[in-house]
Structures are given as structure tokens and as C-alpha cells.
Amino acid sequence: MPFGFVSAWNKRRRSKSQDHSDPWIYKPAEFWQLEDQTPQTTKRRHGSSVFTLKEMEDATCSFSDDNLVGKGGFGRVYRGILKSGQVVAVKKMELLGIKEAEGELEFRVEVDILSRLDHPNLVSLIGYCADGKHRFLVYEYMHNGNLQDHLNGIKVRRMDWPQRLRVALGAAKGLAYLHSSSCVGIPIVHRDFKSTNILLDVNFEAKISDFGLAKLMPEGEETHVTARVFGTFGYFDPEYTSTGKLTLQSDVYAFGVVLLELLTGRRAVDLNQGPNDQNLVLQVRHLLNDCKMLRKVIDPDMIRNSYTIESIFMFANLASRCVRPESNERPSMKDCVKEIQIIICTNTKGLGMVMHSLRML
Numbered sequence: 141m142p143f144g145f146v147s148a149w150n151k152r153r154r155s156k157s158q159d160h161s162d163p164w165i166y167k168p169a170e171f172w173q174l175e176d177q178t179p180q181t182t183k184r185r186h187g188s189s190v191f192t193l194k195e196m197e198d199a200t201c202s203f204s205d206d207n208l209v210g211k212g213g214f215g216r217v218y219r220g221i222l223k224s225g226q227v228v229a230v231k232k233m234e235l236l237g238i239k240e241a242e243g244e245l246e247f248r249v250e251v252d253i254l255s256r257l258d259h260p261n262l263v264s265l266i267g268y269c270a271d272g273k274h275r276f277l278v279y280e281y282m283h284n285g286n287l288q289d290h291l292n293g294i295k296v297r298r299m300d301w302p303q304r305l306r307v308a309l310g311a312a313k314g315l316a317y318l319h320s321s322s323c324v325g326i327p328i329v330h331r332d333f334k335s336t337n338i339l340l341d342v343n344f345e346a347k348i349s350d351f352g353l354a355k356l357m358p359e360g361e362e363t364h365v366t367a368r369v370f371g372t373f374g375y376f377d378p379e380y381t382s383t384g385k386l387t388l389q390s391d392v393y394a395f396g397v398v399l400l401e402l403l404t405g406r407r408a409v410d411l412n413q414g415p416n417d418q419n420l421v422l423q424v425r426h427l428l429n430d431c432k433m434l435r436k437v438i439d440p441d442m443i444r445n446s447y448t449i450e451s452i453f454m455f456a457n458l459a460s461r462c463v464r465p466e467s468n469e470r471p472s473m474k475d476c477v478k479e480i481q482i483i484i485c486t487n488t489k490g491l492g493m494v495m496h497s498l499r500m501l
């Protein structure tokens with residue numbers, strides 16, 4: 141929960157010294173700007189916009205059901221049009237049980253962090269509204285909704301393999317960016333990476349959303365932080381759930397689960413299946429490195445002539461390494477980006493050869 145996490149963070153901040161060299165201490169955006177002069181930080185030079193409740197109501201026709209695009213654990217998401225004509229997604233946060241003053245501070249802390257992040261594969265935060273007890277986050281609008289709906293949800297059109305590979309690559313690049321120190325000077329772990337948090341724009345390019353659970357990672361020797369377990373069933377790193385040790389590799393595990401969803405078209409957790417088949421990783425992990433068995437788990441809705449078995453095998457192999465129980469045996473997100481680029485080349489070349497041989501006939 142975003143506010144739970146920021147609250148824990150603030151508590152820790154209060155209990156520690158005010159030394160700004162400690163990566164655990166929250167630093168306001170201005171502080172980061174002084175310290176970090178890299179070009180990434182300058183793109184948002186206008187900062188996030190601040191909206192009033194009236195502006196949010198006007199944008200969404202008073203939060204009419206016609207504008208409702210989704211509902212998540214933290215509230216509802218509406219499509220809206222700002223006065224400028226820009227189409228946006230307005231996330232109306234439900235903040236039950238949070239004291240007003242504390243909620244306000246924490247909300248601003250979160251927005252400060254979010255507004256530092258800037259990458260083509262991350263959903264942009266345009267602004268926010270903190271008016272009385274109301275809290276909204278305003279994001280760029282993603283016309284094609286979330287990935288899960290295209291794989292096994294409400295959307296009719298099923299994605300072909302090159303499209304799925306492109307989504308995997310975009311998501312990998314977004315996560316690799318968070319894990320690198322380039323956004324706010326130190327690595328960030330997403331903590332709730334999943335197929336409903338991968339949104340698709342008008343060209344089906346993937347962008348990662350919901351950084352509310354993001355947690356800044358400490359630098360130096362310490363490579364993990366302990367925290368309350370947040371996230372979503374089906375995507376939990378087993379090491380994280382058993383020890384509470386949160387690492388960047390916890391995101392890699394969740395990324396591996398999304399790769400399996402792309403490959404099989406199945407859900408990370410499907411309660412309609414029998415007790416042994418509800419968890420996707422447990423269901424398919426033992427089949428991923430067996431070429432013959434692998435064919436049985438390929439999404440039957442995927443157009444057959446859009447993939448080569450070789451690229452599927454490489455993809456499944458990468459997924460199986462991402463979901464290894466031992467976090468130090470998983471690849472980094474940077475490695476995942478490189479591997480997916482190779483897989484895309486392999487598939488393109490393979491299909492080109494098939495087309496070529498068909499033309500020869």
C-alpha cells in the first residue's frame with residue numbers, strides 16, 4: 141500500500157539521524173535536484189501539475205460511471221480530459237483510516253518520488269490533487285488498457301508473438317531503468333510488478349504503472365531491505381515471503397511470472413483451476429526446459445505463424461531463470477533486456493526464413 145510504505149519509511153526516517161548521506165532518509169525533490177545534475181532530472185523541469193477537486197470533477201464529468209476505466213486495490217481510475225484538452229487517467233485514491241495531515245504529507249512525499257521518474261516505458265505522472273480529504277493522481281492516459289485484459293481478460297483481440305515480445309522488452313527496459321541508479325540516484329524496486337500494472341499505449345508499447353509501492357534501495361554493501369510484505373499473489377518472490385528480504389531480484393521474479401503469462405496466456409493465479417494448478421509458476425516451471433512439453437503450454441490463442449519454436453524455447457528458458465527460488469540465481473533486468481533483444485532477432489530471422497522458403501515453393 142503506498143501510504144503504508146511511505147508511513148513506514150517516515151517512521152524510519154524519524155528514528156534515524158538527519159544525515160542526508162543516509163539513503164534511507166527522504167530527500168525532497170529540490171534536494172535531489174541540487175545533488176543530482178544528470179540530464180534525466182531536468183526533463184520534468186516544469187514539475188508535476190497541482191489540480192483542484194473542481195478541476196478533477198470537470199475533467200471526469202464528476203466521476204461518471206461512463207468514464208470509469210478500472211478499479212484497483214487503492215481506488216477507481218477514470219478517464220478524464222483536462223482544460224488543456226489533454227486526455228488523462230485520474231486515480232481517485234481511497235484513503236480510509238489515514239489522518240488528514242499525515243495523509244497530505246505522505247501523499248506529497250510519494251508524488252515527489254514519482255515525479256522524478258522519467259522513461260518511455262514508465263507511465264508518466266502528470267500531476268496530483270490534494271484538496272481537503274481528497275487525493276488524486278493524474279497519469280498519462282494509456283489507450284489500450286492493461287496487458288492482462290489482452291491476454292486473458294475482456295479484450296477480444298489476442299496479441300501475436302512479436303507484439304508479446306515487444307511488450308516484454310518494453311517492460312524489461314522500464315524495470316531496468318528503475319533498478320539502475322539513473323532516476324533518483326539510487327536503485328528503486330517496484331514491489332508490485334504484474335500484468336495489470338503493464339499498460340499499453342495506442343501503439344501497443346508497454347509502460348509500467350503504479351510506483352506507489354516503490355521503495356528506494358539502500359546503496360553500498362547492504363543489498364536488501366526488510367519491509368512488510370506488499371504485492372500481489374502469484375507474483376511474490378518466495379525468498380521475500382519467507383524472509384521479508386526485499387531485493388531488486390524480487391521484481392525479476394515478478395517479471396518472470398509476466399513472461400509466463402505472455403507465453404501461456406494464463407493467469408498468474410487462477411482460482412478456477414484445481415488446487416495443484418492454481419499457481420502459474422508451479423504449474424509450468426518443470427515444463428519450460430523441455431521442448432516437447434513446452435509446446436503444450438504455448439497460448440493456443442496465439443497465431444501459429446507469428447512465432448518460431450526456437451524463440452519460444454529461448455523465452456521459456458529466460459522465464460524459468462527469472463522465477464528461480466534462489467534470488468541470486470536470477471538474471472538482472474539489464475541481462476533480461478539483452479536476452480529479449482536477441483530473442484526478437486531470432487524470431488524475426490526465423491520467420492523471415494520460413495517466408496523465404498514458402499516463396500521458393
Ligand SMILES: Nc1ncnc2c1ncn2[C@@H]1O[C@H](COP(=O)(O)OP(=O)(O)OP(=O)(O)O)[C@@H](O)[C@H]1O
Pocket residue numbers: 209210211212213214215216217229263279280281282283285286332336337339349350372
Ligand atoms: N494511466 C492509465 N491509463 C489507462 N488505464 C489505466 C491507467 N491506469 C490504470 N488504468 C486502468 O485501471 C485499472 C485499475 O488500475 P489500478 O492501478 O487502480 O489497479 P490494478 O493495477 O488493476 O490492481 P491493484 O490495485 O491490485 O494494483 C488498470 O488495470 C487499468 O486497466
Ligand SMILES: [Mg+2]
Pocket residue numbers: 212336337349350
Ligand atoms: Mg495498477
